[in-house]
Amino acid sequence: MISESEATRAWGNLHQLYSAIRRLLDQGIEAEAGCSLADHDLLTALRGSPDRQLQMLELADRLGVTRGGLTRIVDRHVDRGWVRRDRPEHNRREVYAVLTEAGDRTLVQAREVYVRVLSETLGAHLDPDELDAFQQCSRKLVHELSTTGCCPGLVVSEPPER
Numbered sequence: 712m713i714s715e716s717e718a719t720r721a722w723g724n725l726h727q728l729y730s731a732i733r734r735l736l737d738q739g740i741e742a743e744a745g746c747s748l749a750d751h752d753l754l755t756a757l758r759g760s761p762d763r764q765l766q767m768l769e770l771a772d773r774l775g776v777t778r779g780g781l782t783r784i785v786d787r788h789v790d791r792g793w794v795r796r797d798r799p800e801h802n803r804r805e806v807y808a809v810l811t812e813a814g815d816r817t818l819v820q821a822r823e824v825y826v827r828v829l830s831e832t833l834g835a836h837l838d839p840d841e842l843d844a845f846q847q848c849s850r851k852l853v854h855e856l857s858t859t860g861c862c863p864g865l866v867v868s869e870p871p872e873r
Contacts, residue, residue, distance in 0.1 A: 732832050739828050744820035746793075749774075751825060753784065754793060754818040757810035764797065764809040773866065793817055 737748040744751075756773050757763050765773070771781040785808050788794035793814030797807040810818075833842065850867055857865035 732828070735832065736825060736828050739824045740821045743824045744817060746817055746821055748825075749784070750788070750793070751818065751821040753788065753808075754810060754814050754821070757794065757808060758815065758818055762809075763815075764807045767806045767808060770808055788814065 733748060736751075740746060740748055740751055746754075753770070753774060756770060757765055767781060767785070768778065770785075771778050774781065774784075776784065785794055785796070788808075789796065791813075793811055795809050795811055797809050799805055799807070833845075837845065846868075853865050854867045856862045857867060
């Protein structure tokens with residue numbers, strides 16, 4: 712019989728936690744902002760990028776989707792007016808997804824729900840020291856995985872300035 716390691720048990724807890732909070736986030740954002748958590752994630756990636764745009768290949772990596780999948784996702788966002796495509800004059804093969812004002816407004820609404828749900832879940836059940844330790848551990852793992860090349864698109868979130 713295979714015995715479970717501490718890492719396996721930690722992943723099991725993290726996986727359950729991720730699934731539960733993701734469900735709460737998706738339900739809340741859909742009900743109050745009219746978009747999904749996946750929409751929020753795409754709009755957030757664009758908003759946090761220079762000029763509020765990302766090359767499609769980089770955006771696919773960040774979201775963990777295929778190029779073809781991203782094309783369909785971006786098509787839906789273009790149809791809703793949240794994103795537009797841009798092809799630079801200097802290289803017509805490159806395609807960028809660009810956040811629109813409508814997309815930014817949608818993201819503002821979604822972000823309010825996102826922050827509230829995380830405050831009501833993680834923030835309500837972990838004290839500040841536990842949250843800080845959780846952030847440090849998760850930041851370390853994201854950094855390590857992002858530097859090995861195995862997981863393109865991972866972005867390390869930096870701690871706030873104190």
